[in-house]
Amino acid sequence: MDKKNKRAAMQLAVARILVYAVIIFLCFLCLFFFVMLFVNSSRTNNQLQRGFTLIPGGHFFFNMKNAFTDSSIQIPRGMINSFIVAAGAAVCTTYFSALTAYGLYVYNFRLKKIAYTFIIAVMMIPTQVSAVGFVQLAYKYGLNNKLWVLIVPSIAAPAVFFYMYQYLKATLPIDIVEASRIDGSSEFATFNRIVLPIMKPAMAVQMIFSFVAAWNNYFLPALLLTKAEKKTVPIMIAQLRSADYSKFDMGKVYMLILLAILPVIVVYVFLSKSIIKGVTSGSVKG
Amino acid sequence: MKINKPKSKSVSYAKWGYVFILPFFLVYFVFTFYPQVLTIYNSFFENYRDGLTQIGPRFVGLDNYKALLTPSNQGTIDIIKYFGNTIIMWIMGAVPQFVFALLLAVFFTNTRLNIKGQRIMKTVIYLPNLIMASAFSMLFYTLFSNVGPIKPLLVHMGILDKSFDFFFVTISVRGLVALLNFLMWFGNTTILLMAGIQSIDESLFESARIDGASSTRVFFNITMPLLKPIFIYTFITSMIGGLQMFDVPTVLTNAKGTPDRTVMTVIMYLNNYLGGSNNYGMAGAISVILFIVTGILSLVVFKTLDRDKD
Numbered sequence: 001m002d003k004k005n006k007r008a009a010m011q012l013a014v015a016r017i018l019v020y021a022v023i024i025f026l027c028f029l030c031l032f033f034f035v036m037l038f039v040n041s042s043r044t045n046n047q048l049q050r051g052f053t054l055i056p057g058g059h060f061f062f063n064m065k066n067a068f069t070d071s072s073i074q075i076p077r078g079m080i081n082s083f084i085v086a087a088g089a090a091v092c093t094t095y096f097s098a099l100t101a102y103g104l105y106v107y108n109f110r111l112k113k114i115a116y117t118f119i120i121a122v123m124m125i126p127t128q129v130s131a132v133g134f135v136q137l138a139y140k141y142g143l144n145n146k147l148w149v150l151i152v153p154s155i156a157a158p159a160v161f162f163y164m165y166q167y168l169k170a171t172l173p174i175d176i177v178e179a180s181r182i183d184g185s186s187e188f189a190t191f192n193r194i195v196l197p198i199m200k201p202a203m204a205v206q207m208i209f210s211f212v213a214a215w216n217n218y219f220l221p222a223l224l225l226t227k228a229e230k231k232t233v234p235i236m237i238a239q240l241r242s243a244d245y246s247k248f249d250m251g252k253v254y255m256l257i258l259l260a261i262l263p264v265i266v267v268y269v270f271l272s273k274s275i276i277k278g279v280t281s282g283s284v285k286g
Numbered sequence: 287m288k289i290n291k292p293k294s295k296s297v298s299y300a301k302w303g304y305v306f307i308l309p310f311f312l313v314y315f316v317f318t319f320y321p322q323v324l325t326i327y328n329s330f331f332e333n334y335r336d337g338l339t340q341i342g343p344r345f346v347g348l349d350n351y352k353a354l355l356t357p358s359n360q361g362t363i364d365i366i367k368y369f370g371n372t373i374i375m376w377i378m379g380a381v382p383q384f385v386f387a388l389l390l391a392v393f394f395t396n397t398r399l400n401i402k403g404q405r406i407m408k409t410v411i412y413l414p415n416l417i418m419a420s421a422f423s424m425l426f427y428t429l430f431s432n433v434g435p436i437k438p439l440l441v442h443m444g445i446l447d448k449s450f451d452f453f454f455v456t457i458s459v460r461g462l463v464a465l466l467n468f469l470m471w472f473g474n475t476t477i478l479l480m481a482g483i484q485s486i487d488e489s490l491f492e493s494a495r496i497d498g499a500s501s502t503r504v505f506f507n508i509t510m511p512l513l514k515p516i517f518i519y520t521f522i523t524s525m526i527g528g529l530q531m532f533d534v535p536t537v538l539t540n541a542k543g544t545p546d547r548t549v550m551t552v553i554m555y556l557n558n559y560l561g562g563s564n565n566y567g568m569a570g571a572i573s574v575i576l577f578i579v580t581g582i583l584s585l586v587v588f589k590t591l592d593r594d595k596d
């Protein structure tokens with residue numbers, strides 16, 4: 001018996017070592033390219049020509065200054081544009097999804113069931129189906145190169161609505177709404193002052209995800225934003241790829257890539273716990 | 287709600303339901319539903335710009351679809367080729383994605399292994415999912431191109447020949463696309479599958495262990511069957527996402543799908559019609575075909591994976 005236990009313990013120890021090896025290898029793979037990015041963004045073009053190293057080159061701010069003042073790729077402008085679109089989309093998506101969820105959860109009206117079923121049904125339609133018509137309409141009405149055209153559609157986000165609805169169902173007691181009515185609060189005031197604070201955790205999670213999605217979005221913005229001063233970051237990064245490469249200061253190239261992903265990494269460093277929690281709560285149904 | 291409430295009061299509240307959901311539906315119909323209808327409508331029209339002249343819109347029935355499905359001079363049907371490329375690259379990334387996600391999900395949830403430092407590990411593997419795909423791809427291009435640091439390193443180690451160029455060979459470009467997709471998605475899948483495994487009744491694993499079942503048997507006879515709904519869900523979402531692959535191959539190949547258009551995906555093809563000549567007719571037809579193929583494939587995958595239930 002003792003011998004058997006010992007063997008089992010040995011097996012477990014070996015299994016554990018293998019398992020840790022696999023996990024650490026994958027973690028390494030996930031971080032390696034970003035470490036290289038950080039290191040290389042601190043090296044000058046000359047240092048980069050000399051080959052691979054993991055020691056930072058000490059020219060981080062030199063490269064940053066060069067990146068910010070590049071005349072062909074106006075990254076500060078791009079970051080501002082991206083921020084406007086991403087923040088606008090994040091606020092619109094979360095506020096109006098919560099509003100819609102509240103409207104369908106609290107009130108009783110004739111079209112309630114149909115409205116709910118409709119939203120759930122269209123959740124499955126991939127977004128690219130509307131892209132062609134959307135681009136055509138935008139050009140027809142001269143709305144290309146307008147940032148708000150990328151913000152407003154996020155008011156109607158079926159998946160975020162669904163998340164908010166589930167959250168309300170789990171957390172909002174109807175009594176609170178009734179009590180606030182008795183206190184003479186208007187319906188909008190009840191929503192904004194009583195219900196929204198209750199939904200804060202759900203709003204925060206969805207805000208992060210929609211911000212990141214909008215910040216990273218490339219396909220549709222690239223079709224609509226053609227003026228240099230309206231371009232968002234992903235468009236500029238793709239432009240970097242199409243530029244004549246050999247003329248480039250590579251330190252600057254790495255810095256531009258770093259600037260594109262840095263805001264998201266900063267957010268992630270502070271909020272990783274709630275972001276990871278949000279991954280599951282948003283997607284696993286039932 | 288309450289039965290003894292005066293009728294007039296509940297009627298006055300019902301109106302608020304409409305007010306609250308109005309913005310959503312208004313925006314949905316204008317910015318999503320109408321464009322969708324327009325996409326389909328477009329696919330039956332000739333409508334594009336040739337230089338400065340606008341051709342159409344003129345009703346052409348199914349001509350756009352016929353044009354898409356007619357073999358070119360070399361005898362290949364472009365859209366079929368691009369569907370093939372897209373699916374091959376998706377599979378190349380999805381196989382390791384699901385294998386490693388399943389492994390990690392099992393490791394993390396196994397109480398006997400009792401993996402330490404799970405939070406930090408999950409944080410690390412999920413990170414690439416949030417990274418801008420175009421920037422990540424640009425980083426890969428910079429690192430793997432001839433001026434980047436990785437090739438000299440591999441040449442020095444004797445793994446690669448000096449004349450090798452990562453971006454001139456189909457398998458290596460596709461491999462890089464797949465590697466990027468794998469890195470970006472396996473953490474996400476791991477977290478979803480973990481939640482699935484955690485929702486399985488712990489006592490099932492307990493009793494299997496007492497009965498002396500091996501880890502592999504537990505995996506195939508308990509974990510997998512009970513994880514199936516969530517597994518199917520993640521698999522189909524991954525496939526739908528994969529069919530819409532765009533950012534990564536676009537940036538890696540400078541929108542050209544090189545070498546020899548073997549990395550061109552369906553959405554890149556659509557983008558070519560939309561971006562250059564505003565060819566809403568052909569772009570619409572590609573959209574509709576992609577939508578139909580996505581629907582059919584999802585159904586096939588669902589039926590295949592769900593089969594041995596009954």
